[in-house]
Amino acid sequence: MTNETPLAADWKLLVSVGPCAVFHVACIIRHRLYIHGGLTNVQSKMPVNNLYWLDLQTGIWNESHAEGSPCLSHHSSVAWQDRYVLLIGGWDGRSRTSSLHCFDTETSKWKQLETSGYPKDAGLSSHSAIVCTGGRILVIGREGSLHTHRKHSSGHMLTGDISQGKWLYTVLSKDIDSRSGHSCSGSGNSIYLIGGRDDKFVETMDSICAPSEISKDVAQKLKLICEKLSRLSKMPSGRKNHVAIGGYGFIVVHGGETFDGKHRQPVGEMYVLCTKKVIEFFKIGTSSVARAGHVCCCYGDKILIHGGITGKENTVKGDTFELDFL
Structure with missing residues (x-):
């Protein structure tokens, strides 16, 4: 971990050996x-x-x-x-x-x-x-x-x-x-486009609905996390090749490559976007699982990621993780 304080959720290894792939x-x-x-x-x-x-x-x-x-x-x-x-x-x-x-x-x-x-x-x-x-x-x-x-x-x-x-x-x-290299997630009656450029981090497409990708139980856990955190005063920095998945008013964002010049390799930053009333971001923290070009899916009450690149050498990985609510 790179956080000074414990994370409210982090990636737990599910399967260590699998197909190595990025993009x-x-x-x-x-x-x-x-x-x-x-x-x-x-x-x-x-x-x-x-x-x-x-x-x-x-x-x-x-x-x-x-x-x-x-x-x-x-x-x-x-x-x-x-x-x-x-x-x-x-x-x-x-x-x-x-x-x-x-x-x-x-x-x-x-x-x-x-x-x-x-x-x-x-x-x-x-x-x-x-x-x-x-x-x-x-x-x-x-x-x-x-x-x-x-x-x-x-x-x-x-x-x-x-x-x-x-x-x-x-x-x-x-x-x-x-x-x-952006992400697209549905929540409520809107679609949220995140990242893929160095400005305008979030774009909302209203009156277009998509079924929730996460379960109600996962959304409730994200709600409890946000209630314990302070919302960010400004948007996260622009990024690409991250993953995001959401529904029921909450979207989880992980990893990617940032445009702010502070990082020269994939990051492990994790955020929750709350869409209930106004757009609010909460930072869960920075995971030691730093990835870009990976994939993310939801299976029941489990959020999974697989593959992507990590480190200064952009090593292509083949492991699979599950989001663990600590």
Whole structure:
């Protein structure tokens, strides 16, 4: 620990040995934590196409050898219909793409889906995606290719059907601040975009709802933590490649790479964003588990993180942690 006072919550090692990956994606379907792609060497520009899952009941990692898995990093993923791992966009080793791929966890088969509506001269990387109410997927982030040079950013709603294999991107807004390596979390009737730039740390998208990712019990524990802490007088420093997960009025933020110049390696800083009335930040402290480019999911009453880079050498890790409320 780097704190002078004990943390109210910290990361407890769940599985020490697993797939080493950074800028990969993850989602939970039933009792499995699926991870896909990313980089195994942070200096590499060529992503991998590995698909693994952690059986959360046994703690054992497994690897899929199904054909058709795409090579991607800096992509996003969502669990769809509690059956499919849906991959959205990403870097394929040559360009940024807006393509969609899905893995059927029941048949263990991959399928590339047909898409329309996305600009042909652009792509997606280091973006975010979240399933919203009504069966829509909100996709937010900086577009690649020609649009990158204009720092163009927009939000899209993605709709479609797995069985028909056709999906449509619909422009939601072109007024969203340009972000890359940010996080996207739902709480109440709003979506909260965090980080991904050195200013405007939080951006709120109102009247868009997403199911809570954390349980009510976890939210209650976060509420009790905040009641014992003093809210921050100003926003945390800007950061990217962190993780965030939330619901029921609270969002947990961990790690990342800061823009303030005080740190030259991934940080272990942990915050709680309270969205009940006005936006308030509470700092839980600084964990010894410092990561960037990792992934975060919720399984029942457990918040899990996996992989990412750490230390001055940006070592790629393969361990899995659970948030322990001390």
